[in-house]
Amino acid sequence: MMWYIVSIIFGALIGSFLNVCIFRLPKEESVVWPGSHCPHCKTPIKFYDNIPLISYILLKGRCRHCHSPISFQYPLIEGISALGSLILFTKFGPSLSYLFYFLFVAALIVITVIDLYHQIIPDAISLPGMGVGLLASLLIPQITLFNSLIGILLGGGSLFLVATVYQRLFKREGMGGGDVKLLAMIGAFLGWKAVILTILLSSLIGSITGIIIMVLKGKDFKYAIPFGPFLSLGAVIALFYQDEIIFWYLQYKG
Numbered sequence: 661m662m663w664y665i666v667s668i669i670f671g672a673l674i675g676s677f678l679n680v681c682i683f684r685l686p687k688e689e690s691v692v693w694p695g696s697h698c699p700h701c702k703t704p705i706k707f708y709d710n711i712p713l714i715s716y717i718l719l720k721g722r723c724r725h726c727h728s729p730i731s732f733q734y735p736l737i738e739g740i741s742a743l744g745s746l747i748l749f750t751k752f753g754p755s756l757s758y759l760f761y762f763l764f765v766a767a768l769i770v771i772t773v774i775d776l777y778h779q780i781i782p783d784a785i786s787l788p789g790m791g792v793g794l795l796a797s798l799l800i801p802q803i804t805l806f807n808s809l810i811g812i813l814l815g816g817g818s819l820f821l822v823a824t825v826y827q828r829l830f831k832r833e834g835m836g837g838g839d840v841k842l843l844a845m846i847g848a849f850l851g852w853k854a855v856i857l858t859i860l861l862s863s864l865i866g867s868i869t870g871i872i873i874m875v876l877k878g879k880d881f882k883y884a885i886p887f888g889p890f891l892s893l894g895a896v897i898a899l900f901y902q903d904e905i906i907f908w909y910l911q912y913k914g
């Protein structure tokens with residue numbers, strides 16, 4: 661029981677750091693220095709006002725000094741990160757697998773939010789992410805080094821192919837290079853089968869979302885929706901359910 665609480669606290673603390681990454685990486689600022697400060701009055705935030713989730717509630721969502729509202733994004737990301745940590749801990753227990761997959765999901769959270777705001781996926785996450793995924797394949801039982809390598813090649817290669825064909829056909833960039841590197845990172849962590857599953861799931865969910873947005877807002881297909889959040893969502897589904905989905909598919913086929 662105590663370990664579950666530890667995993668929630670650990671997840672919330674990491675979530676607090678993810679917020680820093682989300683704000684600073686697009687500006688190419690350091691994520692370790694200087695410490696956190698209020699974006700309105702620039703007052704440095706004291707450690708006791710920087711406790712994930714709890715400080716937001718105690719301060720009623722406002723800066724202690726200038727009383728400007730603090731973005732709800734902070735507790736939201738901390739909450740999602742804490743929940744993700746708990747779910748992964750429940751699945752993998754106290755193990756290296758838990759740590760590596762939590763790192764993977766944390767990277768996906770940062771990528772999703774940055775892509776939603778700025779339509780970019782920072783290389784500063786996806787490129788080291790590939791390396792960490794490869795390293796994980798050497799240390800955890802869920803994936804082999806070979807599967808991880810094929811995952812990188814298939815992830816990077818297939819999306820690169822789709823992006824190139826799309827660009828030739830429609831004379832404009834559909835998917836960015838960032839998406840290609842993200843899928844390669846997903847391949848490094850989850851292997852080649854999950855890459856295929858992620859492409860299928862993200863295309864499906866992305867298309868449905870695109871149609872809903874078109875119907876609701878009357879915008880046409882040129883209204884670009886960032887693809888990174890859908891790739892991330894597809895990857896998380898693949899992380900938890902790839903065996904079940906592939907088993908179901910093979911049964912259905914046979």
Ligand SMILES: [Zn+2]
Pocket residue numbers: 698699700701702703723724725726727728
């Ligand atoms: Zn302030």
